[in-house]
Amino acid sequence: MIKVKNLVKVYGEGDSAERAIDDITLEIPEAKFVAIMGKSGCGKTTFLNLIGGLDYPSSGEIFCKGIRLNDLSNNQLSDYRNKNIGYVFQDFYLEPSFTTLENVEMPLIIAGMPKKERRQKAIELLNRLGLEDKIHKKVNTLSGGQKQRAAIARALVHSPSIILADEPTGNLDSKNGAEVIAILKQISLEGKTVILATHNKEDAMKADYIIELVDGRVSKRTEADHEEK
Numbered sequence: 713m714i715k716v717k718n719l720v721k722v723y724g725e726g727d728s729a730e731r732a733i734d735d736i737t738l739e740i741p742e743a744k745f746v747a748i749m750g751k752s753g754c755g756k757t758t759f760l761n762l763i764g765g766l767d768y769p770s771s772g773e774i775f776c777k778g779i780r781l782n783d784l785s786n787n788q789l790s791d792y793r794n795k796n797i798g799y800v801f802q803d804f805y806l807e808p809s810f811t812t813l814e815n816v817e818m819p820l821i822i823a824g825m826p827k828k829e830r831r832q833k834a835i836e837l838l839n840r841l842g843l844e845d846k847i848h849k850k851v852n853t854l855s856g857g858q859k860q861r862a863a864i865a866r867a868l869v870h871s872p873s874i875i876l877a878d879e880p881t882g883n884l885d886s887k888n889g890a891e892v893i894a895i896l897k898q899i900s901l902e903g904k905t906v907i908l909a910t911h912n913k914e915d916a917m918k919a920d921y922i923i924e925l926v927d928g929r930v931s932k933r934t935e936a937d938h939e940e941k
């Protein structure tokens with residue numbers, strides 16, 4: 713469970729100060745697929761970065777799995793991220809000169825996992841995501857959809873409980889975009905909390921809950937009423 717209480721993030725000071733997140737209070741249950749929807753500049757990325765422990769709030773509180781993130785030092789936050797958070801980005805952020813396997817293994821190398829074990833984990837995920845024939849290819853030879861699937865494998869490889877996906881379909885055509893959203897949905901069904909930031913209503917509609925932001929505030933909450941569940 714993720715809980716945020718009176719969350720505020722201000723960028724800048726004095727006259728140029730801007731409230732990117734402006735008093736948000738909400739709870740996100742475990743193992744759900746939640747969409748944070750809104751126009752560019754409404755605060756989606758800022759919100760994900762706060763939940764993901766990449767930044768500190770200006771005021772208000774964030775609790776993730778009972779941990780109050782406000783209380784953590786920089787090192788503790790980095791530890792929190794490594795244990796709990798998988799990030800997926802619009803631009804993939806893969807290392808182009810590395811193979812797909814090397815990219816997916818990277819978080820486990822950082823975590824100090826022995827080679828045999830980490831290789832096995834990475835290959836298992838790449839197989840699951842339909843990239844078995846791309847394992848030893850340089851990642852810059854992959855299509856956009858394949859790159860994003862590789863990035864999802866990398867986000868999952870250290871078994872985080874929370875996946876944060878920031879406009880993950882932004883650089884994909886609609887077919888590959890729909891596939892990425894379906895994978896995120898599946899990940900939530902397997903017990904992970906998935907938070908998707910998107911300005912795309914069609915993508916958001918696939919989530920269990922939609923939280924709409926306008927100017928850093930929650931303007932609307934919708935519980936999806938899917939025909940097929």
Ligand SMILES: Nc1ncnc2c1ncn2[C@@H]1O[C@H](COP(=O)(O)OP(=O)(O)O)[C@@H](O)[C@H]1O
Binds near residue numbers: 723724750752754758
């Ligand atoms: N590092 C930053 N410094 C100053 N202003 C920022 C920074 N990051 C975001 N902002 C501002 O905060 C607001 C919310 O941005 P962001 O969270 O990136 O929105 P979104 O992801 O919905 O497009 C925007 O007005 C943006 O210009």
Ligand SMILES: [Mg+2]
Binds near residue numbers: 756757758878
């Ligand atoms: Mg953004």
